Amino acid sequence: MNEYYQAQQVEDKWQRIWADLGCDQASDAPDDARPGYYCLVMFPYPSGNLHMGHVRNYCLGDAVARYKRMQGFNVLHPIGWDAFGLPAENAAIKHKRPPAEWTYANINQMRGQLKRLGLSYDWSREIATCHPDYYRWEQWMFTKLMEKGLAYQAEAEVNWCDPCHTVLANEQVVEGTCWRCDTPVIKKNLKQWFIRITDYAEELLADLDGLSCSDGGGWPEKVIGMQRNWIGKSKGTEVSFGLENSGETLDIFTTRPDTLMGVTYMAVAAAHPLAKKAAEGNSELTAFLDECSKISTKEADVETMEKKGMDTGFYAIHPISGGKIPVWVANFVLMGYGTGAVMSVPAHDQRDFEFAKKYGLNIKQVIAPVDGDWDIEAAAFTEAGILLNSANFDGLSSKEAKKSITEYLAENGKGSERVQYRLRDWLVSRQRYWGAPIPVIHCDDCGAVPVPENQLPVELPTDLQPTGGASPLTECESFKHADCPKCGKPAIRELDTFDTFMESSWYMNRYTSPRNQDAMVDAAAIAKWAPVDQYIGGVEHAVLHLLYARFYHKLMRDAGLFTSEQGGDEPFKNLLTQGMVLKDGSKMSKSKGNTVDPNAIIERFGADTARLFTLFAAPPEKELEWNDAAVEGAHRFLKRVWRLLEKLDGEPVDRDTEEDAAAVKALRLDIHATIKKVSHAFEHGFAFNVAIAALMELSNSLQAFEPQKEAGHAAFREGLQALAVMLIPFVPHFACEIGERLGMNNIAVLSDWPQVDETALVQDEITLVVQIQGKKRGEITLPKDAGQDDALAAAQSDVSIAKWLRDMQIVKVILVPGRLLNIVVRPQ
Template sequence: MDNYNFKEIEAKWQKKWDEMQLHKTLEDTSKPEFYMLEMFPYPSGNLHMGHVRNYSIGDVIARFKRMNGYNVLHPMGWDSFGLPAENAAIKHGIHPSKWTWDNIDNMRRQLKQLGISYDWDREVATCHPDYYRWTQWMFLQFYKNGLAYRKKSYANWCPSCKTVLANEQVVDGRCERCGSEVSKKNLEQWFFKITAYAERLLNDIERLEGWPDKVKVMQKNWIGKSQGAELLFKVDGTDQVIPIFTTRPDTVFGVTYIVLAPEHPLVEALTRGTSYEAKVNKFIEKVHRMSEIERTSTETEKEGIFIGAYAINPISGDRVPIWIANYVLLDYGTGAVMGVPAHDQRDFQFAKKYNLPIKVVITPKDSALNAEEMKEAYEEPGIMVNSGQFNGISSQDMMDKIIEYAEKKGLGKRKVNYRLRDWLISRQRYWGAPIPIVYCDRCGIVPVPEHQLPVMLPTDVEFTGQGESPLAECESFVHTTCPVCGGPARRETDTMDTFICSSWYFMRYTDPHNAEMPFDKEKAARWMPVDQYVGGVEHAILHLLYSRFFTKVLYDLGYSPVDEPFVNLLTQGMVLKDGSKMSKSKGNVVSPEEIVDKYGADTARLFILFAAPPEKDLEWSDQGVEGCYRFLNRVWRIVGESLPLYRKDGRNFTQLSHADKELRYKTHYTIKKVTEDISTRFNFNTAISAIMEMVNALYQYADLEEEQKNPDVISEALDNLVILLSPFAPHITEELWHRMGHEESIHMVPWPDYDSKALIKDEMQLVIQVNGKVRDKITVPRDENEDNIKQMAMGTEKIKTLVDGKDIVKVIYVKGKLVNIVVREV
């Protein structure tokens, strides 16, 4: 054959597959169905190597399942709303819509260039009105069912740009656009009530048997269920009450101060007009320049200030000072914590720093603690002291006794708390799905009627990077008519968090052209839940948790046929270069397009799948890429050189030489190995390695004299080589399959079964040991008797030399494995 011209071959077959609609999902109810999905990308402009890895993994599984008789749904789309499009509009003077759609066109071209087997008829883009119409519809369902609400919340604010910033626009506490110091601004914003589903989200994690344990642990920790008590601390001299949740009600007698979040509404009420007001406000401003991550980090120094007020401990009656501190967040628990420095290390360090009292209320069974001598908090169980009528009981018993006492006296109650907070969905941006709400002076908050959806994004907006969202400056968008009274009204100018768009897209794929509903329940029931989901572990919490939440809500409302979206989850590792994640700033980015142009898509795919198991990080290697390219050339040559002997039909395996049997063994061993590696373990690297070994065996067979080669055996090997390689390298295998005389696509050929009889060898290899150490190997007939095997082992030149002049104590034969010769010096 001619040389391996990957550019010509890959372009040829990509065009033919499109014309044949080879990858279109068929309405074929005779086959079992399999939903294969990789996380859809943000259309940033170009694919990176992480994309190539993600989509190559999914493509192997999809192709393998099709060849095993499944009707496969394998769609692709675009998570296409988001901040980078607005930044591009400001920087380059190009509309976010044009920037986004141009990027989508380019990335779609790149995916087709990789030969990924997507059904492009089901393509979705979250920025298309046909899609975000239904995102808005879902918002309305949440709103109607009490799961969407509006309240004041703090947002990042740049005083120079006079605009709200997303967390990703704040770098080291400063605006990424102008460098000004960022503060916080209290704004009315929209939330989804995900906390209403906290318990179900937590409990149902145990059902996710096909998910990695690390992802399940991350979700459990993020939901963060804790059990304890909510105790009511009254503000001294007022009627105000501060509820405080604690997991350690047994330590309540040791409270020597309480801490409010700086944003707590009581702070302003208790300091207004007092001598503390100015100092407290200055401290709050300082805290507002910190991110939540900084505030809660164990590395951050804990700072606070007394606000001049006191609270009454509901159990002990002690009067304790009220502080605010940077480590308490308003949205976690009740936004207030009790300080027990003797029995909490953070509180201990805070008390030492600000010279606050330390009161011991739990001691070890056999010794007493002196607060003045303590070097750290005592956090272990023990015996209650300094705790009134509860003295002398164990701290474990104290938990329930205090809760019972508080409930009886009306001073508190047993409570379960979650770290999970309600989902802030408002974004003060243009390029997102508009929130379908209007505000009427007469009617208040009014949802847009469903028949008026979508609320379209206007195109006549200006991007300056200054002031509020461009939507707020667009008069034609803001001013509208109230759907209830017909009077003048104002549209909501916030758009939705893009995580909402990606929380239901997998259901839209099941019915992407439905103009009446987001998806038909019966069609969704055919495919959902997703059988195999593939994506980065960085999405373990937000995207995966939000998708589970959305699915449960839609299930409860009768729209979704399932209450969990993904049966199996594979989180692939990163692609590294020189030990680091690829990034422009590090100068270690490898362009997929350059690799495809130089070596071909099949080489790029093969390397990315061969270099490491999919769940592990992969170190980029130019030599590894070249090695995969050389391997494909070897495949091309061995098939070409063997074509004169190739026959499609009428094969007979009765009269076989030893060499024939060895090649058949390698062929069927490889079928078994590759099948198991793909279907049960996703060990693509070891599957490819087995195929490489099979190619080596084919070359050894090809070195035989012509009269020693069996056309039937080599034909069988070639068929299976090309079929087994096809999910990994789809273009070269399609070309070879047709050059071998086949008319149908190789990707529609049934996956081969191995012949168990071909795996039974006439000969076996045994290890020979002397005094337990491996010294040699021999090949013997499989049915040879034990005495002959022992004689053969003793008769090799190497063994004869080793045992010469020594006393042979005994010879042990372990059937099918080894011969051990025990000797001793004479």
């Protein structure tokens, strides 16, 4: 007799056994013939507590990793800590303890929680990004980028968050507010460090095509689309307008050079030099520019914002007609996109139209619809069409005109074809303490000098106490001062630290040789493991982390750390973005008070129940609604499987009947159909909810089965064993325990994934659904090799079907083998 299922005991036992076996470790042994598979989950920020989002993420990853191991792969499934960042500083201020202490304590806490879940990580590869052995390579890389001119310092208008006391990258500004604290960001002109991601815009865009894959692999179209939009490539023409009484030019970018002859005014951003020049001695204009600079960038405000402008008094000279065109300042022109100036064609752009109407500016139509008329005073015509009022270009189509106008401008040195990206260089410096120091020394004579390799890492002092204002590094005399590596004179260290997205941009590659002291990564290890076969994490990183990591991977490749053949051009082959965990319809959050503590669930039901529920309740990419009752349901399922063991207790009864033989055959069909289904879920889209449902069905079949004689016992045992083995990826402790109690030769986690016995899938008899006019009217059972005539005859002799055929003429018969028979009739 088996005692009842005690999760805690079972889980402790198997976690010890697995640790002793070392079965979760990826093997770098050269003689290991197994193919490699790299399964990666997004590493957590060590906030101190695991939340349900983590649990979901890591259970998904663990299911994949365990399945692949059972398939005979040598699996790399690592974990670590994204350990630098602002919350540590905020906690440090609150608790008056250095952030390092807080961070390492949290790591210890969370490591325990992950281990309690029984996740099959290779703990020997654990990394923490706040460790100098990690960030030294990031610093090294940065100095290489400086040498190549890919990292640079520049004064620019940047996003500043006051509460966070730091600048932010464009990607970290969400609807005009800080991604961390939701405070509206302020535009400031500051000297900051950038990395030239724009140099890689074209490759980052082009390689997205290779990530697109329709059969459930690759990346979700959604994420690809978001990145495409973010990079924002547009093709157009740069046009150089002259300025009256000046040698200068006013350059603009347009995607509609075909409308060039319709320009009636120019509009420049408030921050444009020309606007500033015009404002000198003009108090009214100065006040307007001031007003523009204070505009909130919040979406809601932007939408309702009135389009405003003022005449600068300057005139531009049309590059073709030579005509005078007034230059205005407009609050809707952005300094950060293109050249900060636009040509305005009110006849063919809705926004320009509204602006022209408001300020009484000319509207000149230069494009006519291909057919029909257009009242240009009523609305802008924004489609392509045929040119008019455009001198030599009259009669051309928009498409032809774009080409010939651009050619004409190029011949006259007034413009050229140009590609414009929305993407801007990555701002990587932060005015924060708890981050990797930027490895630069500022010398009065030599300027910004990279720290030489033999002086790396530039270690962050870990004993400083942040106070909430400026970074304590600015007052740390022992850190601040250094000799210039070039001339040896006393100099000052760079006091900013890196954006923490720098660390998470290359951790996937570091895991392949995490303890490497000689290089950032080992090319051989990269060749063995990279790129990541399956990456799993939250969709919130669609643009931020996933764009930076793609970029950084290419930077590493181009730094010669590995070749395309070794590490690929992309870091993540397949991406699964899991949905959020909800409670009562909204995202779990402390402020809403609707959080569910994973520890409480584990304590009450065990890790396996928590794992099973999170995988079963919804498909991975969809939102998961937390449901306490359904958690109990998951637990009940495990208890039911446990009780199946009891059915093997009795002695086999020797009773050989035909019914028994049929039941055995039916059970074996169930077993192997289930193996097929569950394997399919792993190979196509990770629909674990469906896979688990199939396993529940098998469990129900086993429960209904009465193992009567030897053959019955064997079939039952086969089924229960297959069930246990297939449960490994989802509830590994439980499955191992069942396997052991069944007397399996091998520990279940080390078993091979079960093979489908195709002969078991062959049925002697098949059930056909019979339809009349496409409506189900009955079922017939036939020998498996019966043809259409047999099927029709059987249908006609079935009472409940025959009544639909009475007085009817059969027009057509359709047989879908193994599925259905449809009879089309009409009245005689």
